[in-house]
Amino acid sequence: MEVLPQDVIEAFEQSIQDLRDSGAAKGLSVGAVAPDFTLVNQAGESITLSEKLLKGPVIITFYRGEWCPFCNLELRAYQRIMDDIHEAGADLLAISPMTPDHSLTIQEKNGLDFHVLSDLNNQVAEKYRLQFKLPEELQSVYRTLGFALDQFNGDDSWQLPVPATFIVDQQGIIRFADVNPDYKVRAEPSEVLSKLLFI
Numbered sequence: 001m002e003v004l005p006q007d008v009i010e011a012f013e014q015s016i017q018d019l020r021d022s023g024a025a026k027g028l029s030v031g032a033v034a035p036d037f038t039l040v041n042q043a044g045e046s047i048t049l050s051e052k053l054l055k056g057p058v059i060i061t062f063y064r065g066e067w068c069p070f071c072n073l074e075l076r077a078y079q080r081i082m083d084d085i086h087e088a089g090a091d092l093l094a095i096s097p098m099t100p101d102h103s104l105t106i107q108e109k110n111g112l113d114f115h116v117l118s119d120l121n122n123q124v125a126e127k128y129r130l131q132f133k134l135p136e137e138l139q140s141v142y143r144t145l146g147f148a149l150d151q152f153n154g155d156d157s158w159q160l161p162v163p164a165t166f167i168v169d170q171q172g173i174i175r176f177a178d179v180n181p182d183y184k185v186r187a188e189p190s191e192v193l194s195k196l197l198f199i
Contacts, residue, residue, distance in 0.1 A: 008141055015138055019181040025132040025162045027179030034060070034168040035127040039095065039117040042104040047093065047115050050172065056089035057175075057199050058168045059192060062119075062130055062161040063096050066106035067147045070184055071096075071163070076110050077189045088196050090167075091115075097122045097161065099154040120154060125161035130179065134158045167196055175199050 019025060028034070038048040052058050061078065063071035078085075078092055085092055092114045096103065103116040125131040134142065134149065139158050142149060150156045165187045167176035176195045178187035 008145075011138060011141055015135055016182050018135070019132060019162070025130050025179075025181065027129050027162065027164050027177060028166070028174055030174055030177050032174050034166065034172050034174050035124070036172070037119075037124045037127070039119055039124060040100055041115045041117050042100060042107040044100060047117060049093070049168070052091050052093070053168065053170050053172060056091065057170060057196060059085065059090060059092045059196065060166045060168060061092070061094050062125055062128070062164045063094060064160050064163060064183060065096050065098050065147075065149070065152050066102055066109065067152060068183065070186065072106070072110055074163075074186050074189070075106065075112055075116075078114070079110065079112050081189055081193055082114060084193055085196065088193070090196055093117055095119045095124060095161070097125065097149075097153045097159065099152070102152050119161075121157065122159045122161060125159075128161075128164065128166070130161040130164050131159055132162060134160060165192055167192065167199060169199050 036050045038046050041047050095117045097119050100118045103118050107116045119125055122131045149158050162179055162181055163183050164179040166174050169175050
């Protein structure tokens with residue numbers, strides 16, 4: 001991964017701390033009812049959470065976009081254990097605010113065979129209390145790096161979800177929740193799988 005200038009790294013770290021200090025975008029907690037949703041996947045198909053839950057528990061992972069190297073690493077790690085997830089009777093839904101075209105790109109680039117869903121305008125992320133607006137001082141930094149969110153997401157809100165992973169049981173209750181304002185820190189997919197086996 002390309003080494004970023006020190007001032008850019010410091011700006012990223014400050015934005016993480018500011019988000020943590022604000023108490024915003026903390027995400028839903030274990031025991032909460034998972035809001036139902038219907039979103040379009042990379043192939044243009046409508047996928048509904050409650051319909052997936054009829055067949056078994058569902059892992060939901062919110063990620064930032066194809067431009068985020070940490071997101072690509074995480075999704076590839078899930079791909080490596082998809083057989084184990086299916087063997088446990090579960091499914092995986094990956095959600096970002098990107099348009100379906102960009103969701104298709106990340107799916108093809110990483111060889112993913114699970115649903116990559118487009119949460120346009122972060123509507124589902126808002127229901128899961130993950131949505132936040134990127135500070136204006138970082139928007140120009142993102143543009144300089146080639147991360148023009150208005151192009152990836154199809155709107156000019158510059159909003160993102162805090163990366164988060166949930167396991168939802170068949171009753172629609174969140175049984176595992178991992179939410180971290182630091183986009184570099186994610187729940188290990190192997191840890192998520194081990195939690196899944198006890199649901």
